[in-house]
Amino acid sequence: MRAVTPFLMFQGQAAPALALYLTLPGARLLHRQDTPEGRVQMAELELSGQRVRVTDSPVPHAFTFTPSTSLFLDCDTREEFDRVCGALGAGGEYLMPPDDYGFSVRFAWLNDPHGVSWQVNLPA
Incomplete structure (x- = not known):
């Protein structure tokens, strides 16, 4: 196994979430690719050495984040x-x-x- 990376899937909120997370100490954007419609297709940022991947789901879904993670x-x-x-x-x-x-x-x-x-x- 190469790495374990947290993966955050949003529904149209990935760009403002990225903007917020990049204000944190030790944060930096490693990569970002947007769709032609301007949604985040895939982004990777680093938070104090931990890589985190972020995307906007292209498909609506009935679930979201939970505090259990x-x-x-x-x-x-x-x-x-x-x-x-x-x-x-x-x-x-x-x-x-x-x-x-x-x-x-x-x-x-x-x-x-x-x-x-x-x-x-x-x-x-």
């Missing part, structure tokens, strides 16, 4: 934690708002405005 981010500083939570949480929904839950200095679990679930952690 999430991307877990460890932050280096409180400022970075606050900035990441602010960016991902704007227009999204907190499942666990930023707080000290006893297992790290600060933790938050949220769904971003595109439905992707994130766990943001500031380890001890």
Whole structure:
């Protein structure tokens, strides 16, 4: 096996999701190919060394993201934690708002405005 890569499939929201994710610390776009209609056919970005693939589904489907699968981010500083939570949480929904839950200095679990679930952690 060569690699395991998270794959996020959107329904018309891949471009704004990519724009949001590229504001995160350590994020960079590796590749993007759009359809003639302007939807994201395939994109790959890197989030702090982890490659993530993103696409817009060409076919409508009855399912979306669920918090049971999430991307877990460890932050280096409180400022970075606050900035990441602010960016991902704007227009999204907190499942666990930023707080000290006893297992790290600060933790938050949220769904971003595109439905992707994130766990943001500031380890001890």
